[in-house]
Amino acid sequence: MRLFTLFLIAALVASSAFALPKGFNYDESKVPDFTLVDPLTLENGDKVADAETWKNKRRAEIVDLFETHIYGCAPEDSSGVRFGDAEVDDKALGGTAIRKQVKIYFSGAKDGPTADLLIYLPATAKAPVPLFVGLNFGGNHTVADDPQIWLPTSWTRDRDDDTVVDHRATEKGRGKSSSRWPVQEIVARGYGVATIYCGDIDPDYHDDFQNGVHPLFYDDSQDKPADDQWGSIAAWAWGLSRALDYFEADADINHKQVSVVGHSRLGKTSLWAGARDERFALVISNCSGCGGAALSGRRFGETVKRINTSFPHWFCGNFRKYNDNEDALPVDQHMLAALVAPRPLYVASAEQDLWADPRGEFLSLKIASPVYELLGRKAFSNVEMPTVDTPLLRDVAYHIRTGKHNITLYDWQRYMDFADQQFDRED
Numbered sequence: 001m002r003l004f005t006l007f008l009i010a011a012l013v014a015s016s017a018f019a020l021p022k023g024f025n026y027d028e029s030k031v032p033d034f035t036l037v038d039p040l041t042l043e044n045g046d047k048v049a050d051a052e053t054w055k056n057k058r059r060a061e062i063v064d065l066f067e068t069h070i071y072g073c074a075p076e077d078s079s080g081v082r083f084g085d086a087e088v089d090d091k092a093l094g095g096t097a098i099r100k101q102v103k104i105y106f107s108g109a110k111d112g113p114t115a116d117l118l119i120y121l122p123a124t125a126k127a128p129v130p131l132f133v134g135l136n137f138g139g140n141h142t143v144a145d146d147p148q149i150w151l152p153t154s155w156t157r158d159r160d161d162d163t164v165v166d167h168r169a170t171e172k173g174r175g176k177s178s179s180r181w182p183v184q185e186i187v188a189r190g191y192g193v194a195t196i197y198c199g200d201i202d203p204d205y206h207d208d209f210q211n212g213v214h215p216l217f218y219d220d221s222q223d224k225p226a227d228d229q230w231g232s233i234a235a236w237a238w239g240l241s242r243a244l245d246y247f248e249a250d251a252d253i254n255h256k257q258v259s260v261v262g263h264s265r266l267g268k269t270s271l272w273a274g275a276r277d278e279r280f281a282l283v284i285s286n287c288s289g290c291g292g293a294a295l296s297g298r299r300f301g302e303t304v305k306r307i308n309t310s311f312p313h314w315f316c317g318n319f320r321k322y323n324d325n326e327d328a329l330p331v332d333q334h335m336l337a338a339l340v341a342p343r344p345l346y347v348a349s350a351e352q353d354l355w356a357d358p359r360g361e362f363l364s365l366k367i368a369s370p371v372y373e374l375l376g377r378k379a380f381s382n383v384e385m386p387t388v389d390t391p392l393l394r395d396v397a398y399h400i401r402t403g404k405h406n407i408t409l410y411d412w413q414r415y416m417d418f419a420d421q422q423f424d425r426e427d
Contacts, residue, residue: 025300026354034297034327039338039371051375054341062339063276065331070291071272072230072316074238075217080108083246089148090123097123097187098252101140101150104196104242106213113213115200116140116150117243120183121192121252130257130423131192132284132415133243135236135266136181137204138164138173139197144183145175155203155211180263180407189416190425192253194243198266201239202232206313213238227317233291234316236266237273244279257281257423261415263407264356265314268292275339282422284346284415286407289356291315293347293364295333296326300357304329333360337368337396342375344422346397346415351388353405359385365396372396393418 020026039062040048048058067073084103092099100119106112118140121129136143139152142163151171156164163173186193198204202212208224209215213235218224225231230238240260247255259282262270267288274283285293290302291314305323308315322329337345347365349358362385369379377395386392389410391399397418401410419425 020301020354021306024303024306024355028300028359031298031300036295036297036332036334036367037330039335039368040374048374054371054374059339062331062335066272066275066336066339067234067316068228068318069322069329069331070315070319071234071237072225072228072318074230074234074276078238078242078245080216081106081242081245082108083249086250092120092123092146092148093144093184093187095123096184097121099146099148100250102246104239104246106201106242107216113200113211113216115196115239115242116152117194117196117246118143118149119192119194119250119253120144120187122187122190125190125252128252128254129190129192130254130259130281130419130425131194131247132186132259132261132419133194133240133247134261134263134270135198135201135240136177136195137198137266138177139169139199140195141169141174142177143175143181143195144178147174149174152197152200154197154199155205156197156199157204179409182409182412185409186412186416189420191416191419194247196239196243198236198239198269202235202313204232204265204313206311209313225316229316231315231319232313233265233269233272236269237276240269240273241277241279244277248279255279257419259284259415259419261286263287264289264405265292265311268314271336271340274343274345275336278343280343282344282346282419283340284348284418285361286348286411287350287353287356287405288347288361289353291333292356292361293333293337294357294360295364295367296322296329297332298357298360298363299326300360301355302357332364334364334367337364338371341368341371342377342395344377344395344397344418346418348398348411348414349400350403350405351400352403356405358400362398362400365398369396391417393421395422 261284267285369381372379
């Protein structure tokens, strides 16, 4: 496997087709020595030897570490959130799907921050269906060429193709991200799929948290979160949990079989959402990299300093203490993977995406595996990183796919295979 990895790195760095940011390490032989915290050792030094100790003690310790040092604490109280009446079309996508759209009122007030929840369900379903939910980057209207999807009214990043003008989405963006959201294939497999535009929850730019949901929870002395309070990733994860609140009240959805999925920064989000909210039955991270599935201590590809400099709003203020100081981190991403246990977890990488450190993503799963195994699940303790396009599907799953940083139909097919396996839906 080491020879395979080194060959892959050499081939990619030599290729002019794949421009990697300069000044960062892409050489496996230059990964520094580093020490990882044992997820099965309590902070007092005692070993975790049984499921009860994990559940009642160690898991809470690890959640606290991530909240304090990386993602920040999110509010516990969501009692003010309200849902509007669903807009329903039972003949969507040529009659193959039921489309629902629901307004989420985060403050309970119609003139406060809102998000649009878009849902597609199989039209032929005879019982509540399992469902995939994830955030999208550009607006719900981008995921399918459906003229009835509501356009977002919140801030959206400008583009050169007129799909966004003056930070507002336009009609030209309809279906632009449909390759990342194979809605018709998903509903044909008997699954529902739901999404929210991440910018409806918190705009993806650094404005000291003056927009989105953060100001709803400031106390009288605040105008931005404290250093141990939620950044954008934690806010987006909080928003995903509000979608799950809605699913629990929708009789067409099997809310006990909801899989949370995300790509890139939204893959970081799906991991944190799944770690924090144990109602998510299955967790999927696609090319999530630094601050997601990849081990920060490896300093391979994107680093803590680079991500905090480029995207200072994603994490809590305390995370900046670890810029060029990863060895001081009291937690690393293998422990995030462990927080999902014993629920099934799928992490995926792409061979050309060295920036996201595919090997570091796999190693997180391998090092978290003893937690899964303690809880009676099948994981990767005795497994090496697989070759490209060779998925490993246990209770923990992994693949490294041919291609670049993206989420593709191949990825979705593997995620549906995994959900079939975990939800006993295989023929």
